[in-house]
Amino acid sequence: MYLWHPFTQMKEWEQEEPVIIERGKGPYLIDTEGRRYLDGTSSIWVNLHGHRHPSLDKALRQQLEKVAHSTLLGLSNPPAIKLARELVRIAPKGLTRVFYSDDGSTAVEVALKMAVQYWQQQKKRAGPKRMFVNLTLAYHGDTAGAMSVGNIELFHERFHPLLFPTLKVDAPYCYRCPLKLAHPSCRLACIEPIERVLKSRHRDLAGFIIEPLVQAAAGMLTAPPGYLARIRDLCTKYEVLLIADEVATGFGRTGKMFACQHESVTPDLMAISKGLTGGYMPLAATLVTEKIYQAFLGEYREWKTFFHGHSYTGNPLGCAVALANLEVFRQERTLKNLQPKIKALRRFLKPLAEHPHVGEIRQCGLMVGIELVKDQARREGYPLEERIGHRVALEARRRGLLLRPIGNVIILIPPLITTIPDLKLMIQILEGSIISITRTI
Numbered sequence: 552m553y554l555w556h557p558f559t560q561m562k563e564w565e566q567e568e569p570v571i572i573e574r575g576k577g578p579y580l581i582d583t584e585g586r587r588y589l590d591g592t593s594s595i596w597v598n599l600h601g602h603r604h605p606s607l608d609k610a611l612r613q614q615l616e617k618v619a620h621s622t623l624l625g626l627s628n629p630p631a632i633k634l635a636r637e638l639v640r641i642a643p644k645g646l647t648r649v650f651y652s653d654d655g656s657t658a659v660e661v662a663l664k665m666a667v668q669y670w671q672q673q674k675k676r677a678g679p680k681r682m683f684v685n686l687t688l689a690y691h692g693d694t695a696g697a698m699s700v701g702n703i704e705l706f707h708e709r710f711h712p713l714l715f716p717t718l719k720v721d722a723p724y725c726y727r728c729p730l731k732l733a734h735p736s737c738r739l740a741c742i743e744p745i746e747r748v749l750k751s752r753h754r755d756l757a758g759f760i761i762e763p764l765v766q767a768a769a770g771m772l773t774a775p776p777g778y779l780a781r782i783r784d785l786c787t788k789y790e791v792l793l794i795a796d797e798v799a800t801g802f803g804r805t806g807k808m809f810a811c812q813h814e815s816v817t818p819d820l821m822a823i824s825k826g827l828t829g830g831y832m833p834l835a836a837t838l839v840t841e842k843i844y845q846a847f848l849g850e851y852r853e854w855k856t857f858f859h860g861h862s863y864t865g866n867p868l869g870c871a872v873a874l875a876n877l878e879v880f881r882q883e884r885t886l887k888n889l890q891p892k893i894k895a896l897r898r899f900l901k902p903l904a905e906h907p908h909v910g911e912i913r914q915c916g917l918m919v920g921i922e923l924v925k926d927q928a929r930r931e932g933y934p935l936e937e938r939i940g941h942r943v944a945l946e947a948r949r950r951g952l953l954l955r956p957i958g959n960v961i962i963l964i965p966p967l968i969t970t971i972p973d974l975k976l977m978i979q980i981l982e983g984s985i986i987s988i989t990r991t992i
């Protein structure tokens with residue numbers, strides 16, 4: 552035993568029988584014992600077109616025959632150039648420049664640093680403008696800057712001494728509305744307190760960071776329609792940069808290429824990663840508007856250079872497979888084919904709402920969160936130490952479905968290529984597992 556796993560209590564791990572994945576095919580993963588599982592997490596939200604997709608495999612092999620890596624510091628490479636062009640083509644209109652990094656966390660760090668430097672380089676500065684607004688229950692990654700704009704107590708509280716302060720506003724968690732209102736009769740009353748913060752503090756604020764439409768790691772909290780567009784309007788009105796963290800929601804997960812596109816929103820900066828390479832290689836990017844890019848241009852001695860980069864920035868293997876990923880979207884009409892799947896999934900999930908320990912089912916595209924409760928009428932959750940989600944996931948695994956819950960929320964994020972019959976099978980296993988575990992408590 553030499554391996555230390557992420558987000559894992561290793562004492563418990565050492566006592567459980569590990570599943571060791573050896574191979575994959577389409578939506579299936581196969582372990583060293585030859586057991587086959589449906590990949591209900593898309594290998595933690597990254598896989599889109601299934602495992603071992605021939606086009607993605609081929610793109611990687613072909614690039615390998617040219618070069619595996621060369622740096623983007625002072626040099627360029629064809630896959631990085633082509634991918635930047637393709638990303639601008641599919642991104643929300645107005646995002647015109649692409650800065651690469653390695654994972655979701657670094658893409659967020661880049662966005663935060665760019666936002667702060669951007670305001671420093673404005674001729675007429677409206678104020679110090681170096682703080683950020685974030686939502687409660689936000690998750691933007693595990694590095695220090697990304698944790699600072701995060702707000703999940705279990706993950707972040709302990710590291711508080713390392714983090715910079717932010718202004719927090721309530722997440723649109725409608726099932727447990729902080730204002731005790733109900734949607735849609737609330738008419739988005741939660742926007743008002745947010746406007747008050749922006750109005751009084753905009754001189755201090757560099758940016759507002761948000762996971763558009765779905766706060767994924769919070770337990771798939773889905774924002775009510777119109778919420779994101781209202782936040783965009785407020786940011787414009789008070790001159791605060793909007794940073795969209797599309798790391799989880801990007802690349803078709805919500806039914807459109809990017810979540811922002813559901814509300815015709817163009818953020819000032821956008822972080823992408825997870826689905827960027829179809830789940831093949833670690834790669835990320837921060838996309839920005841022309842206005843932001845231009846603010847960094849100047850004579851060298853003006854010191855407007857963005858002094859940031861990583862060893863593997865713009866890695867040719869990652870960029871080559873990302874290009875193939877986007878090509879598969881076109882060739883297989885992935886987004887179009889997704890629409891009936893999203894509807895079918897909604898239909899399959901509906902009966903589950905009747906179950907006495909299901910509090911709320913949240914779905915946006917192929918992102919699903921099922922919040923389990925001890926008492927449905929009082930919306931009372933299970934104590935975290937009962938590990939209800941974990942136990943349901945273990946049961947589902949015995950039945951052939953891999954899940955990774957977040958606390959009391961069962962998360963289902965199947966690969967986009969999952970067929971309707973396989974989606975149905977996933978929900979059957981999920982339902983059976985929930986029933987079998989909650990009955991014993």
Ligand SMILES: *Cc1c(COP(=O)(O)O)cnc(C)c1O
Pocket residue numbers: 654655656657659690691692693762767768796797798799800824825
């Ligand atoms: C996963 C995730 C991140 C962090 O990405 P890593 O690749 O794990 O560093 C950031 N933001 C969101 C919304 C995520 O879901």
